[in-house]
Amino acid sequence: MRGGKPPRDKDATWGAKGGKVVVGRDGKRHKETQYFYGYKEQISLNASSGLVTSLIPGHANDYNGHKLKKLVEKDLSKGIGVGTVASDKGYDDGDNHYYLKDKGINSAISLSSYRTEKKDRNKEGWLKLKQSQEYIDGLKERYKVEGKFGEARKWHGFRRCRYTGFIQHAIQSYLTFMAINLKRLVKLLTGVSFRGKARACLVRS
Numbered sequence: 001m002r003g004g005k006p007p008r009d010k011d012a013t014w015g016a017k018g019g020k021v022v023v024g025r026d027g028k029r030h031k032e033t034q035y036f037y038g039y040k041e042q043i044s045l046n047a048s049s050g051l052v053t054s055l056i057p058g059h060a061n062d063y064n065g066h067k068l069k070k071l072v073e074k075d076l077s078k079g080i081g082v083g084t085v086a087s088d089k090g091y092d093d094g095d096n097h098y099y100l101k102d103k104g105i106n107s108a109i110s111l112s113s114y115r116t117e118k119k120d121r122n123k124e125g126w127l128k129l130k131q132s133q134e135y136i137d138g139l140k141e142r143y144k145v146e147g148k149f150g151e152a153r154k155w156h157g158f159r160r161c162r163y164t165g166f167i168q169h170a171i172q173s174y175l176t177f178m179a180i181n182l183k184r185l186v187k188l189l190t191g192v193s194f195r196g197k198a199r200a201c202l203v204r205s
Contacts, residue, residue, distance in 0.1 A: 011166040012038045015060025036060060038161060039169050042067040043177065044075055045148060047141040050184050052148060052177045053080055057170035065093035072105070084108050086138035087145075097129075108138020152176050 086108035152158035
């Protein structure tokens with residue numbers, strides 16, 4: 001609407017995420033919570049190929065922990081082998097760890113400190129998980145997922161929703177990560193990277 005405020009998206013919701021690290025009045029460093037209005041996506045990524053294998057569009061206030069099982073199930077239904085699942089603390093739900101164990105999948109879900117610092121016998125299992133090689137190696141690969149979102153925001157206009165409504169945003173999400181996967185496939189097959197601005201090539205005979 002020209003000359004007025006843009007229409008409010010009735011499907012969008014408020015969400016929160018950890019922001020930049022700041023120094024408080026007590027002199028200690030802590031993350032400043034950032035609030036945003038809109039949507040957020042959950043994706044699974046093959047660490048070896050760098051391809052996004054599954055995507056679940058969602059709302060900003062969705063609980064991340066409930067989406068991990070759905071992502072794994074989507075990958076498994078496509079015949080994609082899953083050896084280790086790595087994720088941030090937002091997915092550190094007990095049910096997720098037990099689900100992965102039941103499926104014979106290694107868990108590299110980043111553990112919240114309360115699991116390993118509590119004073120009871122139950123923490124021994126979490127300490128054992130944290131010290132396992134699969135957990136350590138898995139967390140080293142987790143940054144690749146964040147890199148995909150960074151690529152989507154920097155080069156594909158994913159900082160803002162192009163249209164209002166959940167369905168429209170879901171379409172934008174799928175098309176965005178399809179484009180990112182196509183770029184990655186070109187890289188894997190030809191060695192040519194699509195990054196930054198396109199460069200003209202002059203061929204002389």
